[in-house]
Amino acid sequence: MTAPTPRRALLAIALAAATAATVPGGRASAAPGSGPAQPERAPAPAPAAAGAAVDNRFWYAYAHWQAGTHRGTTAVNGTRPGLQIKTPAGRTEYTDPHTGRKSSWEYATWTSPLHRSTVPATEAIASWNARTPAGSWIQTELRVTYPDGTTGPWYVMGRWAAGDGDIRRTSVDGQTDGRTTVWTDTLAVDGPAAAAGVRITHWQLRMTLYRKPGAPGGPTVWLAGAMASAVPDRFTVPASAPSGRAHELKVPRYSQEVHAGQYPEYDNGGEAWCSPTSSQMIIEYWGRRPSAASLAWVDPGYADPQVCHAARSTYDAAYKGCGNWPFNAAYAATYRDLAGVVTRLGSLTDLETLVAAGIPAITSQSFLREELTGAGYGTAGHLMTVIGFTAAGDVIANDPNSADNASVRRVYKRREWENIWLRTKRRNAEGKTVSGSGGVCYLYAPARPTAAQISALRQVGVL
Secondary structure (H helix, E strand, O other), X not given: OOOOOOOOOOOOOOOOOOOOOOOOOOOOOOOOOOOOOOOOOOOOXXXXXXXXXXXXXXXXXXXXXXXXEEEEEEEEOOOOOEEEEOOOOEEEEEEXXXXXXXXXXXXXXXXXXXXXXXXXXOEEEEEEEEEOOOOEXXXXXXXXXXXXXXXXXOEEEEEEOOOOOOOOOEOOOOOEOOOEEEEOOEXXXXXXXXXXXXXXXEEEEEEEEEEOOOOOOOOEEEEEEEEEEEOOOOOOOOOOOOOOOOEEOOOOOOOOHHHOOOOOOOOOOHHHOHXXXXXXXXXXXXXXOOOOHHHOOOOOOOOOHHHHHHHHHHOEOOOOEOOOHHHHHHHHOOOOOEEEEEEEXXXXXXXHHHHHOOOOXXXXXXXXXXXXXXXXXXXXXXXXXEEEEOOOOOXXXXXXXXXXHHHOEEEEOHHHHHHHHHOOEEXXXXXXXXXXXXXXXXXXXXXXXXXXXXXXXXXXXXX
């Protein structure tokens, strides 16, 4: 097994996100009308309240897009409502820091209503679903308010396009005001500030849509929003009771190791592709696949070229990896009528509820070799796909860190799995305290799910 790729660690302990663009619910605020080669994540900024607390606010309906402040944007109705450019608000120059290429763009912006967080948050993470045809891209920003009523700066949470022909998809490092800092995909309250009682009390989102000057059309944003969270500081988590019902979904099996050494420009190759490999499994479970034209760049001698495509389509040029959580969700949402979100769940009971409704999940966890029986490896951060449960409640997972596609399906002990997934603190091989994901998972599902799926999503707090 390849050792973790050296990269800067993230301060984030979790990522949560939205619901599908045309799914009802989501508690939107609007006026009416990583594989074993994933980077090790640093300790959480400060202890939070006992019991995970997550507040999701997302805009996705026509009435939602009519709210807020428009500067050149407009709400568009239809089967999947969204936000588009109507009349550009201005023109700007953007020099891509990863290519050095300077280009002119016209743009328009939409700023959300100010949202009051229902939890005293130490983290906030933006998420989006969008279409960006050639010659267009989007930027997502967050601005938070503190308990003393002061407001922080606008933080860039992602510059994103489905392709890489116009700009390089990227997070933005080095953003801080001394109280909060952006760590790739997570805006987190700094440790000293958190210890002094600083929390995120309110937040606001700003979306900027870019297109080539004079071009018609441009991007369409179907969903945008953020989550704010406060999670407990814990090395172990309470055990949940299994449902006693066996259930397994027929999810395609792909191994990241099949792609070892392929396209090293994307995070050193397949050894680090646990996130896009897992994403591709779920995308294909829902019956979506990239077109032959979109795969034409892949060496025809490579098996499963769609996994290579997923890696390229999720690569974050600043992070230098394919494990940016919202970039993976946004990639999934580029497929026809498919929504991709990232969220935090509270127990394996939540996962059982989703699987029973036909919704698999991609979970993020880190562990020592001896902490997960049967894995055969340890990892500083890894994504797997939960596809079912045995009658005893053990987890059935498609683990992309496998020698080949045939060996991807694994069964892991419930109690071990639950702890390595839900904890927020752990000891690494050197005995150093580092962070765990705190129940992070990706959920990909049809933008118009069934009634049973909507019910399950509501039960676990996503809707």
